[in-house]
Amino acid sequence: MTGPILETRGLSAGYGKKKAVQGIDLRLAHGETLLVLGHNGAGKTTLMRAIFGLLKPMSGEVFYDGHAITGRIPARNVAEGIAFVPQGHGIFPSLTVRDNLELGGFVDADTAKKKKRIEEIYGMFPILRDRAGQIAGTFSGGQKQMLAIGMALMHGPRVLILDEPSIGLAPNLVGRVMESIAEIKARFDASVIVVEQNIKYSLPIADRVMVLKTGGVIYEGDPAPLNDHARLVELF
Amino acid sequence: MVRKIIASVMAAGLLAFAGGASAQEKPNDPASYKFGAILAMSGKADWYGKVMSRAIQLAVDEINAKGGVDGIPLEAIIEDHKSGVAKEGVSAMNRLISIHKVQAVLTSFSPPTLAIAPIADEKGILLLNGGGTSAALLKASQNMFHNRTLASDLGLAAVKWAETRGLGDMAQMVWKNDAGESVAASAQPYWEKAGHKVVATEFVELGASNIDTQVAKVRVSNPSWVGLWLFSPESGLAIKKLREFGVKAPLIGIEYTGDIKEIAGSQVEGFEYASDYFTPSDEYPWSRDFAAAYKARYGEDPEFYAANYYENVYVLAEAIRRARAKGGDYWDGRKLISAIRENPVFDSVYGGSMTYQSNGVAKKRVAIFKVEEGKGKFVQYVSLD
Amino acid sequence: MDLVIQLLLNGIVNGSHYALLGLGFGLIFATTRIVHFAFGSIFTFGAYVAWFVSGYMGAPIFLGLAAGVVVAMGLGVASYVGLYQPLERRGVSPLIPLIASLGLTIVLENLVGIIFGTGARTIDAETSIHFLGPAFFTSIHVWQVVSFLLVCVLLYLFVNYTRYGKAIMAMTDDPEMARVIGIDTARVSILVFALGSALSAIAALLVTLKDGASTHMGFTAVFMGFVAVIVGGVGSLRGAIAGGFLLGLVESLGLWKISTEWQSSIAFIVLFLMILLRPHGLFSLARR
The missing domain is CATH 3.40.50.2300 (Response regulator)
Incomplete structure (x- = not known):
């Protein structure tokens, strides 16, 4: 299949009258892992929310699989195979692990398929199986993150967007999360966008990198140059 | 001798002149007798407002059909205290006084009546109550008369x-x-x-x-x-x-x-x-005629609230008549009040007549x-x- | 002792009524975060429509109930789609829908008076009076408790076993996450406005049968529903039920030895105590 699976052209979005990101052209190729880097306030989360539909763009367009989805509510995007793991534990804190996973597959009516999928996710994150009846809000940060990722996988997404999945996690857990992203790509044939501030752990899994600064793109391309410390300092 | 005649003629002339001065000043008539009525036109108790306003309108139309009071028509301005909200009564009273310049107000429900009583005292407005029944009303104002038995x-x-x-x-x-x-x-x-x-x-x-x-x-x-x-x-x-x-x-x-x-x-x-x-009875034709007229116009028999407010309009009309007989600037709440105090006997639609006692309450039969x-x-x- | 049993019975009956109101109001509030004061005037509309069909026109009571429920649902959905949703879309502060709701309440209340006339309305129904030891209750009281229980069972099944029921629970817990997993929150909002209004119409019919309807009955209804939800814990349907029963029992047993002069104050006192001691209510959800 030619052409990017997800693409934005001149996308601008913000809150009230203020633009947080301006004129962004983003391309996600099939099977690719795109790493979006930038400081706090660079506009990374705003960009993801505008793509996914949680925020209405001010101008520009978003394309998925070749057709326009600009400003569509998330419900349609999820039904067509886009999943989003929001920053800070995208789970339902007062429901059980099992209920959370089932809700993750809300758009899918096929119960048998969902049961299978839950088993797969338990395979990836065994702790979720052990604690299936526990209230999700009582989990530790790392466990919540695994649940959040598990939820996002429930409907077998073709595009998975993760917003700062390592935030607040201990280093060994961060490694685990990055590993699982690689696993996801392999298992589900998904294309992934990872938004991160933590370069050390995320750079290794990236196929391409995009760096945002104060609402604009300042670098886009191969991850290799960013291994060079000097280059990093220059950018950040 | 001539001086004496001139003196007595002058004296007679003076007397005649003085007598004429103490005889009637021409009454200062308004275009119409505007009076207010503050009733429960909305809210949970709006049944009362409905029957009271109907009775008032019936009386006004009857009196005006016969040429008004000494040829001058009555005009009722109905306001709403929203089923007894004191604040609303005060706003209504202020509107009636400042916009319509009424000299008398028919009031109902104890809370708004108690609230407007000081205003009536200050501005010299006659208050006629046919509905509120609280004993506190008695002490509230010297300008208030009740044709309703206290609760x-x-x-x-x-x-x-x-x-x-x-x-x-x-x-x-x-x-x-x-x-x-x-x-x-x-x-x-x-x-x-x-x-x-x-x-x-x-x-x-x-x-x-x-x-x-x-x-x-x-x-x-x-x-x-x-x-x-x-x-x-x-x-x-x-x-x-x-x-x-x-x-x-x-x-x-x-x-x-x-x-x-x-x-x-x-x-x-x-x-x-x-x-x-x-209760209408043949013994008292006015009671019978009122009941018949009310029923013909509104399709329901009148009960005592209707009778009281109908009666109050006639009390007002009679008070105006008595004050007007004195001439001058008679269309004034204070003049109306003293007219009632001077002669507290009024015809009652219940039958016979009623007398306002010194506490302002007309004794009626219970x-x-x-x-x-x-x-x-x-x-x-x-x-x- | 006789008095205590009677008061306990009264408390359970009235508690069922307040719990039903709490469920209706709470469903809407927890899911959409909208303080829908017009819930009260829609309640009134439900009562008057039921009166019109079963009282005025003399149709069987279940038809009056159906009519009341249908009209209430229609008004509830219309208030969301016509008033609250456009405000939501513009991203206004939560205060604005609250003010809009007050305006809507006034409009609807006046409309009831204009359409159906003011003045108390009753529906003639065969009611029987029963004894439980020294205590009395009527068949309407029984219906109040039974319909509450029925609603509870149906609501429980709906929320736990249907797709939209689960969507409601998700939205109640975290509205943004609900959007993230692909729930059409606008559609669910419409659903809860319909459901909440339907519940209010059921309560309204029963009250009309029991005490008669008046144009201002809605204020008490929404106030009690609101207090039940706050006391029970926002976001918790179980809490709304507990709050409702607490109110009903306090209004009766709470006045066992205290003069009934305090009746209207009692609800406020419970509310204040709750806010002071347990600001999140009896059953508060863990919130992020």
Whole structure:
């Protein structure tokens, strides 16, 4: 299949009258892992929310699989195979692990398929199986993150967007999360966008990198140059 | 000699002149006699506003059809106190005075009446009350006259009736406001002085929807009878609940309206109450003609609220007539008030005439009624002396 | 002792009524975060429509109930789609829908008076009176408790076993996450407005049968529903039920030895105590 699976052209979005990101052209190729880097306030989360539909763009367009989805509510995007793991534990804190996973597959009516999928996710994150009846809000940060990722996988997404999945996690857990992203790509044939501030752990899994600064793109391309410390300092 | 004649002629002339000066100044007539009426036109008690305004309009139209008062028409300006909100009454009063320059206001419901009383005193406005029944109204203003029996007197009539019937311990359900409490304040001491006990006193808020607790407590007190010091529609609810919860004792109250009947449903049978008694009779043609005219125009028989407000318009008209006879700037609240005080006797649509006492209340007859087949049947008159 | 049993019974009956109101109001509030004061005037509309069909026109009561429920649902959905949703879309502060709701309440209340006339309304129904030891209750009281229980069961099944029921629970817990997993929150909002209004119409019919309807009955209804939800814990349907029963029992048993002069204050006192001692209510959800 030619052409990017997800693409934005001149996308601008913000809150009230203020633009947080301006004129962004983003391309996600099939099977690719795109790493979006930038400081706090660079506009990374705003960009993801505008793509996914949680925020209405001010101008520009978003394309998925070749057709326009600009400003569509998330419900349609999820039904067509886009999943989003929001920053800070995208789970339902007062429901059980099992209920959370089932809700993750809300758009899918096929119960048998969902049961299978839950088993797969338990395979990836065994702790979720052990604690299936526990209230999700009582989990530790790392466990919540695994649940959040598990939820996002429930409907077998073709595009998975993760917003700062390592935030607040201990280093060994961060490694685990990055590993699982690689696993996801392999298992589900998904294309992934990872938004991160933590370069050390995320750079290794990236196929391409995009760096945002104060609402604009300042670098886009191969991850290799960013291994060079000097280059990093220059950018950040 | 000539000087004497000139002097006496001059004296006679002076006398004639002086006499002429003390004879009538020409009356200073307005284009129309605008008066206000502050009624319950909206809210839970809007039934009262409906019947009062109808009666007022009927009286105004009747008087104007006959040429008005000495040829000058009456004009009623109806305002709304939203079922007894004092603040609304004050706003209405201010509007009536500043915009319409009324000299008299027909008022209703104790709270707004108490609130506008100081304004009436200050601006010299005549207040005619045919509805509010709280005893506090008596002290509120020197400018107010009532053709409605005070609630406390109705309560007194009710307990006297209970005494006549030989009843024993009383439980009372009381409207939690001035009017209700004034009834309890007159009924309770009388009953205790007569050697009986008050076994329960339960309060009911205006607009209350849940009076189950009060009813349960009344039942448990095992009274010989229950005094319902409540008005429409709460008394209807009380009657229904008391009967449903198994209270078989006589229920004696101080009012009976369409809403009470509607809410109490079939349980209303046997309910007794004290009330101003308006009944048309051939003995008093005015009463008969008023009832017929009201029924013809509005399709319903008038009850005493309608009679009172109809009557008040005629009292106003008569007061105007008496003041006008003195000439000068007679269209003034204070002049109207002194006209009434000078001669407090007025024709009453109830029959015969009524006299405003020094406390401003016109003594009228109170009667006891019993509900039979949904209608209040006259039982007997009660003397309040 | 006789009094205590009667008061307990009254408390359970009235508690069922308030719990039903709490469920209706709470469903809307927890899911959409909208303080829908017009819930009260829609309640009134439900009562008057039921009166019109079963009282005025004399049709059987279940038809009056159906009519009341249908009209209430229609008004509830219309208030969301016509008033609250456009405000939501513009991203206004939560205060604005609250003010709009007050305006809507006034409009609807006046409309009831204009359409159906003011003045108390009752529906003639065959009611029987029963005893439980020394305590009395009527068949309407029984219906109040039974319909509450029925609603509870149906609601429980709906929320736990249907797709939209689960969507409601998700939205109640975290509205943004609900959007993230692909729930059309606008559609669910419409659903809860319909459901909540339907519940209010059921309560309204029963109250009309029991006490009669009046144009201002809605204020008490929404106030009690609101207090039940706050006391029970926002976001918790179980809490709304507990709050409702607490109110009903306090209004009756709470006045066992205290003069009924305090009745209207009691609800406020409970509310204040709750806010002071347990600001999140009896059953508060863990919130992020």
